Amino acid sequence: MGTPDLTKGATAPVPAAGGSKKFALRGSGGGLSKNANRGAVVLALLFAVLLPFLFDPTSGFINDCVLALAYVVMALGLNVVVGFAGLLDLGYVAFYAVGAYSVGWFASTFYSDASVHVGVNDFLDKLPGVHLNFFLVILLAMILCAIAGVFIGLPTLRLRGDYIAIVTLAFGEIIYRFAVNGDEITPFGDAYPLTNGQQGIGPLDKPQLPFMSEPLTPLELRPWYWVALGMVAIAVLAVVMVRDSRLGRAWIALREDEVAAASMGVPLVKTKLLAYAMGAALGGMAGAFLGFFATTVNANSFKFSFSIFVLSMVILGGLGSIWGVVLGAVALSFINYWLIPDVLNTVPGKIGLDFQLDQLSFGIFGFLLVIGMVLKPEGLLPERRRKIELTEGVGTDQSLEGSRA
Amino acid sequence: MSDEPNLKKDADPAAEPASATGTITPPPEGKKLMVVDGASKIFGGLVAVNDVSFSIPEKSIVSIIGPNGAGKTTFFNLLTGLYRPTYGTITFGGKDITGTRPDKITSLGMARTFQNIRLFGTMSALENVMVGQHARMKSGLVGSILRPPWQRKEETRVREKAREMLDYVGLRPQIVEEMAINLSYGDQRRVEIARALASEPQLLLLDEPTAGMNPSESENLTQFMRKLRDDLGISILLIEHDMKVVMGVSEYVTVLDHGEKIAEGLPKAVRADPAVVEAYLGKQG
Numbered sequence: 001m002g003t004p005d006l007t008k009g010a011t012a013p014v015p016a017a018g019g020s021k022k023f024a025l026r027g028s029g030g031g032l033s034k035n036a037n038r039g040a041v042v043l044a045l046l047f048a049v050l051l052p053f054l055f056d057p058t059s060g061f062i063n064d065c066v067l068a069l070a071y072v073v074m075a076l077g078l079n080v081v082v083g084f085a086g087l088l089d090l091g092y093v094a095f096y097a098v099g100a101y102s103v104g105w106f107a108s109t110f111y112s113d114a115s116v117h118v119g120v121n122d123f124l125d126k127l128p129g130v131h132l133n134f135f136l137v138i139l140l141a142m143i144l145c146a147i148a149g150v151f152i153g154l155p156t157l158r159l160r161g162d163y164i165a166i167v168t169l170a171f172g173e174i175i176y177r178f179a180v181n182g183d184e185i186t187p188f189g190d191a192y193p194l195t196n197g198q199q200g201i202g203p204l205d206k207p208q209l210p211f212m213s214e215p216l217t218p219l220e221l222r223p224w225y226w227v228a229l230g231m232v233a234i235a236v237l238a239v240v241m242v243r244d245s246r247l248g249r250a251w252i253a254l255r256e257d258e259v260a261a262a263s264m265g266v267p268l269v270k271t272k273l274l275a276y277a278m279g280a281a282l283g284g285m286a287g288a289f290l291g292f293f294a295t296t297v298n299a300n301s302f303k304f305s306f307s308i309f310v311l312s313m314v315i316l317g318g319l320g321s322i323w324g325v326v327l328g329a330v331a332l333s334f335i336n337y338w339l340i341p342d343v344l345n346t347v348p349g350k351i352g353l354d355f356q357l358d359q360l361s362f363g364i365f366g367f368l369l370v371i372g373m374v375l376k377p378e379g380l381l382p383e384r385r386r387k388i389e390l391t392e393g394v395g396t397d398q399s400l401e402g403s404r405a
Numbered sequence: 406m407s408d409e410p411n412l413k414k415d416a417d418p419a420a421e422p423a424s425a426t427g428t429i430t431p432p433p434e435g436k437k438l439m440v441v442d443g444a445s446k447i448f449g450g451l452v453a454v455n456d457v458s459f460s461i462p463e464k465s466i467v468s469i470i471g472p473n474g475a476g477k478t479t480f481f482n483l484l485t486g487l488y489r490p491t492y493g494t495i496t497f498g499g500k501d502i503t504g505t506r507p508d509k510i511t512s513l514g515m516a517r518t519f520q521n522i523r524l525f526g527t528m529s530a531l532e533n534v535m536v537g538q539h540a541r542m543k544s545g546l547v548g549s550i551l552r553p554p555w556q557r558k559e560e561t562r563v564r565e566k567a568r569e570m571l572d573y574v575g576l577r578p579q580i581v582e583e584m585a586i587n588l589s590y591g592d593q594r595r596v597e598i599a600r601a602l603a604s605e606p607q608l609l610l611l612d613e614p615t616a617g618m619n620p621s622e623s624e625n626l627t628q629f630m631r632k633l634r635d636d637l638g639i640s641i642l643l644i645e646h647d648m649k650v651v652m653g654v655s656e657y658v659t660v661l662d663h664g665e666k667i668a669e670g671l672p673k674a675v676r677a678d679p680a681v682v683e684a685y686l687g688k689q690g
Contacts, residue, residue, distance in 0.1 A: 246549065263519075386527075388527050
């Protein structure tokens with residue numbers, strides 16, 4: 001624990017945020033650092049918007065950027081559940097699945113017996129099946145995921161810590177089984193199976209954006225990138241707003257001491273379910289986008305490893321820290337989609353070893369996580385509260401019995 | 406009489422202290438804020454609270470005392486909804502609140518502090534008090550994201566009120582943004598009371614608020630409790646070990662021992678009650 005802050009005497013005034021970084025709270029910061037922060041954010045944003053012009057529109061790098069941005073939204077969503085509310089969710093893949101399948105259900109020829117067309121271009125208008133507008137599908141995916149999030153959250157309400165992880169883990173696995181065997185699940189008639197099993201659903205509709213003559217295709221990746229960037233902006237804005245609100249405070253209170261929070265008027269069930277719902281909705285948004293981007297829904301992509309991948313982003317970046325999570329997501333997705341397969345993949349071959357590096361991806365992630373936890377256990381850009389919780393043992397959840405006289 | 410001499414083990418085990426009931430003088434007539442009728446709490450084979458009836462008049466300060474393990478805090482947890490009574494009913498402000506969730510009870514106008522301070526350690530004093538106003542706020546998930554004008558107004562109002570509450574309990578304005586774990590013990594006690602008051606209670610429950618305080622701090626707190634009742638017109642239920650505080654401030658005292666009510670009445674009468682003396686000091690002779 002670094003050097004103790006000696007200005008903490010009973011009578012000394014509290015130094016300004018700049019003076020005692022370790023103890024300063026967000027929002028109490030001095031004007032200067034805030035302005036500097038704002039400038040940095042604007043510059044970073046400008047760079048992010050203009051980045052695709054530096055590359056070819058079909059460049060693999062832009063492709064990786066699009067994926068990274070989608071993962072940022074995923075990680076921000078999981079951060080609401082795990083980082084803010086302290087509910088360790090290991091079944092986050094469920095929302096990727098529901099989000100992606102929403103695209104299969106509402107924007108493809110999968111249900112060819114039906115004929116529903118809402119806000120789509122002339123080409124899709126003539127196709128059989130359900131074809132909804134891109135934004136409508138994203139919105140539906142978010143709503144469905146929020147509902148799914150509440151359902152997955154319900155059985156965990158009476159549980160704490162690791163036990164929540166076990167139950168959500170099971171849900172993640174159940175969702176995968178549903179995806180694989182969904183071709184035989186037909187609650188709405190034989191023509192409307194839940195999924196297409198191992199064959200997957202495809203091709204999915206190409207999103208048609210307003211003010212664009214042609215729908216988005218894999219041949220022109222820049223619009224995809226900007227859509228993804230817009231989603232990240234919305235997601236960041238939403239989580240920042242919620243964090244500094246009544247609900248955000250209630251989540252932290254609940255994470256630190258459920259009994260005290262309930263006694264202060266925080267309804268535990270509703271507050272926890274809202275965390276699950278918001279996290280799931282963001283997961284659904286990113287899931288639907290990834291579905292569109294991949295042009296097919298493949299049941300095999302909804303495996304447990306996905307949950308761990310996103311959770312690693314959150315933990316490596318800094319549990320509860322919004323910018324940390326953004327950084328963690330960008331870093332890990334680039335390592336996964338660019339550094340390992342594109343840059344270092346052939347290195348083992350060159351030094352005479354008989355394998356490719358991408359066969360080791362999960363080993364590499366595990367290694368990075370261990371290194372990260374040893375060097376910076378609170379994450380790359382730690383959140384102040386979490387850091388203190390880690391170092392001083394606050395919020396280790398005293399049980400009710402502990403308070404009995 | 407100073408400390409809490411728990412000399413129970415010295416008592417003759419053959420004697421039946423639980424049945425040694427002393428004077429029971431029912432509280433004065435008048436409007437009751439809270440009425441507990443025959444509340445019991447049984448944990449497996451342990452009867453923690455046994456058939457306790459009890460009432461709190463409006464705008465009064467009443468106390469529950471008893472030796473360690475008498476079931477005082479369990480009784481407290483029954484009142485605040487953390488435990489559901491096994492038997493009996495609890496009425497608050499004319500409403501049956503038996504088995505109601507703690508957060509609902511808080512929004513009905515009951516607030517508490519804890520024996521071992523339970524502030525939200527990594528939140529600032531101000532934020533802690535703002536959480537106390539949770540039940541008095543409306544903004545939800547969508548409101549928080551979209552921030553319509555009424556939501557911003559609410560946020561500003563709550564922040565201002567939190568500052569006022571902290572000022573009222575005597576926290577120096579320089580340290581309201583400080584994280585709770587960095588505050589001194591006395592200041593943490595203050596913040597906890599401010600957090601409870603922020604929920605606009607009609608009944609404030611204080612669980613051993615003077616624990617760990619020196620005599621002059623205890624005296625200050627006693628003064629403060631009277632001020633609270635007179636300023637805000639609320640009732641206060643106090644659990645205390647410090648007899649000086651209890652006798653000085655309470656209008657009415659209930660004594661628990663082994664989960665049962667063994668005496669009830671004015672402080673003077675309770676203090677002289679042989680059953681109470683026995684519960685605290687063990688059987689004499």
